[in-house]
Amino acid sequence: MKAHTKYLWFNTKKRREYINITHEVESALSESGIHEGMVLVSAMHITAGVWINDAESGLIQDIDEWLENLAPFKENYRHHRTGEDNGDAHLKNLLVHHQVIIPVTDGQLDFGPWQQVYYAEFDGQRRKKLIIKVMGE
Amino acid sequence: MKAHTKYLWFNTKKRREYINITHEVESALSESGIHEGMVLVSAMHITAGVWINDAESGLIQDIDEWLENLAPFKENYRHHRTGEDNGDAHLKNLLVHHQVIIPVTDGQLDFGPWQQVYYAEFDGQRRKKLIIKVMGE
Amino acid sequence: MKAHTKYLWFNTKKRREYINITHEVESALSESGIHEGMVLVSAMHITAGVWINDAESGLIQDIDEWLENLAPFKENYRHHRTGEDNGDAHLKNLLVHHQVIIPVTDGQLDFGPWQQVYYAEFDGQRRKKLIIKVMGE
Numbered sequence: 001m002k003a004h005t006k007y008l009w010f011n012t013k014k015r016r017e018y019i020n021i022t023h024e025v026e027s028a029l030s031e032s033g034i035h036e037g038m039v040l041v042s043a044m045h046i047t048a049g050v051w052i053n054d055a056e057s058g059l060i061q062d063i064d065e066w067l068e069n070l071a072p073f074k075e076n077y078r079h080h081r082t083g084e085d086n087g088d089a090h091l092k093n094l095l096v097h098h099q100v101i102i103p104v105t106d107g108q109l110d111f112g113p114w115q116q117v118y119y120a121e122f123d124g125q126r127r128k129k130l131i132i133k134v135m136g137e
Numbered sequence: 138m139k140a141h142t143k144y145l146w147f148n149t150k151k152r153r154e155y156i157n158i159t160h161e162v163e164s165a166l167s168e169s170g171i172h173e174g175m176v177l178v179s180a181m182h183i184t185a186g187v188w189i190n191d192a193e194s195g196l197i198q199d200i201d202e203w204l205e206n207l208a209p210f211k212e213n214y215r216h217h218r219t220g221e222d223n224g225d226a227h228l229k230n231l232l233v234h235h236q237v238i239i240p241v242t243d244g245q246l247d248f249g250p251w252q253q254v255y256y257a258e259f260d261g262q263r264r265k266k267l268i269i270k271v272m273g274e
Numbered sequence: 275m276k277a278h279t280k281y282l283w284f285n286t287k288k289r290r291e292y293i294n295i296t297h298e299v300e301s302a303l304s305e306s307g308i309h310e311g312m313v314l315v316s317a318m319h320i321t322a323g324v325w326i327n328d329a330e331s332g333l334i335q336d337i338d339e340w341l342e343n344l345a346p347f348k349e350n351y352r353h354h355r356t357g358e359d360n361g362d363a364h365l366k367n368l369l370v371h372h373q374v375i376i377p378v379t380d381g382q383l384d385f386g387p388w389q390q391v392y393y394a395e396f397d398g399q400r401r402k403k404l405i406i407k408v409m410g411e
Contacts, residue, residue: 044386112181249318
């Protein structure tokens with residue numbers, strides 16, 4: 001089994017941002033020379049998510065509103081006694097999961113018609129890191 | 138590392154259906170000849186999920202009701218301005234995740250006593266695709 | 275591809291408990307001799323979860339309260355007609371997902387600064403099993 005590892009860095013302007021990283025994942029796959037296997041795309045922070053969904057701006061706003069409804073920003077999380085104010089970002093991370101595995105077949109991301117990979121920043125305005133690991137032959 | 142890839146197609150009669158695909162995953166594993174590794178089972182659409190849970194009909198109704206409560210069908214998602222009416226299905230997909238990895242040990246799915254793989258259709262009555270990818274030795 | 279498999283057993287005193295298993299995962303990796311690849315950590319029961327998040331006690335209480343809010347214990351789940359009373363634990367499992375994949379680079383878990391692996395028991399006071407499978411070279 002071969003492995004190829006690449007890191008992406010983010011420092012978003014807004015607290016919450018949703019960034020399409022499909023092209024960066026394709027580049028990592030191309031660099032790897034791997035034809036059969038998979039790509040792990042995983043946030044390295046506990047206040048960010050990774051998901052596969054549609055690149056449609058109305059939907060992304062719907063998702064943001066829905067996440068804020070189910071895991072709202074609040075002053076009084078116990079976690080804030082540590083001096084942080086990002087309790088909601090930890091819960092949003094748990095809700096959407098922080099990683100995906102993309103199958104690789106014939107040297108391509110084996111995606112359905114609308115699948116795109118997103119990095120979901122829930123506590124931005126600071127440097128955050130993500131790992132892309134291609135594994136296979 | 139060896140890889141064996143298989144696709145399943147669905148076209149459900151109802152908008153939401155939950156289909157036990159454990160047997161199809163076992164067949165793919167058997168065809169692969171792989172004894173140690175894993176199976177990736179992943180929806181190729183952004184309005185369907187894959188989960189591992191119990192094959193118990195009351196529970197499946199509970200899950201359906203719970204999903205409809207947390208990610209309800211509504212008329213006024215922004216996504217619907219594109220002409221779609223499936224905004225809720227995108228949110229349900231994010232909530233339950235669209236993929237699982239099943240460990241393979243000694244040529245078998247290495248499952249606990251009640252684990253079964255389900256395809257969860259949230260926007261059916263159209264052709265949808267799923268990938269099963271067995272990887273290992 | 276090499277594979278190394280290890281099982282952990284739990285029998286928690288309380289119904290819900292959150293157990294940091296990062297050290298056990300590191301031990302399994304060390305035993306495997308694998309330097310490049312990944313570790314699958316997956317609950318083998320459908321009433322428990324596995325997540326990666328912060329080892330901060332206030333946050334863990336926040337998560338527990340949040341899960342109880344979104345997937346509450348209730349008497350009247352249909353699943354309870356089978357004689358069980360753990361319908362909420364099945365829903366909590368679906369909400370947080372039951373598995374994570376940890377990348378392995380240079381013989382180490384390739385984690386960001388705050389990432390820790392937790393076993394989340396939602397229906398304890400009985401014997402439960404988890405699989406750690408290290409795969410790579």
